[in-house]
């Protein structure tokens with residue numbers, strides 16, 4: 445399948461500060477790709493280069509096989525959905541959405557049908573005559589989305605579109621964004637610093653740090669097989685502690701760490717015996733076990749917090765903290781001995 449977007453060796457400097465360092469990225473037609481990373485890592489910069497609002501000093505941006513570097517934003521056939529919505533306050537919902545069609549010089553007689561279709565798709569039917577201030581935040585975001593999709597752009601671009609919404613609404617609107625994108629089959633590039641949002645919405649997550657791509661993979665791989673401590677720590681909750689590789693047989697490892705001696709199965713690990721490494725255990729991969737079980741980890745509970753769906757606890761194991769999340773049916777008290785175990789294939793070995 446043809447790539448909708450290809451970014452080759454793109455670097456960007458603001459004066460002497462390098463905001464992007466040789467970014468390479470290929471996005472197949474119809475995919476939903478998220479740029480994820482902490483504030484300042486270059487997500488918005490990359491998105492603006494794709495949209496054409498910013499130029500880059502090095503590298504190329506292709507839509508299909510067409511080089512876009514010198515093509516102005518209004519000729520790129522993209523639509524950007526902002527956090528601030530960027531709606532006209534004194535225009536109606538209908539007029540706000542129609543604005544996109546006028547910009548793209550779509551013949552007038554098609555406007556009504558296209559705007560109504562877009563409004564239906566984002567659940568705004570019947571609200572066409574309202575002004576933005578007569579809408580909730582979620583509805584305003586839907587108007588902004590409708591204005592983007594009404595022109596059926598080749599690329600949909602989102603820059604933290606849900607930041608102004610409360611947590612419940614964010615979860616709802618992100619599902620709607622995903623549905624609309626799927627329905628239309630438009631390639632989407634979505635910027636967020638929220639890892640849960642990235643996991644929920646994406647076909648692929650491009651994890652960035654300080655102007656570079658650290659890992660580009662599907663959500664399950666990013667969460668279960670992070671390629672670095674950085675990704676493991678940024679996505680989800682993680683126990684990451686130093687370990688040494690004692691022995692290895694194929695993909696089977698014996699590790700020594702503050703939690704004790706643990707067996708791990710990790711087909712991605714290339715480290716040899718004697719190597720210093722880090723190991724990753726997700727809190728939900730720990731389960732209560734009898735002392736002496738395979739991969740038993742024994743410690744003392746420090747805090748046990750009832751979270752409704754899980755018991756979230758911090759455990760002291762030989763002076764090192766271990767975070768565990770177990771099902772609420774279990775009864776665990778604070779300051780009591782406890783033994784967990786973890787399956788070998790749930791331990792990831794990462795470079796120290």
Ligand SMILES: Nc1ncnc2c1ncn2[C@@H]1O[C@H](COP(=O)(O)OP(=O)(O)O)[C@@H](O)[C@H]1O
Nearest residue numbers: 458461463481482483484485486487488489490
């Ligand atoms: N116009 C600018 N001039 C100078 N530095 C900038 C400018 N825009 C962004 N930066 C810097 O570039 C880096 C990346 O910014 P940005 O792409 O906005 O990051 P993100 O969207 O991931 O938070 C930051 O360190 C930011 O301070």
Ligand SMILES: [Mg+2]
Nearest residue numbers: 484487488489
């Ligand atoms: Mg940004």
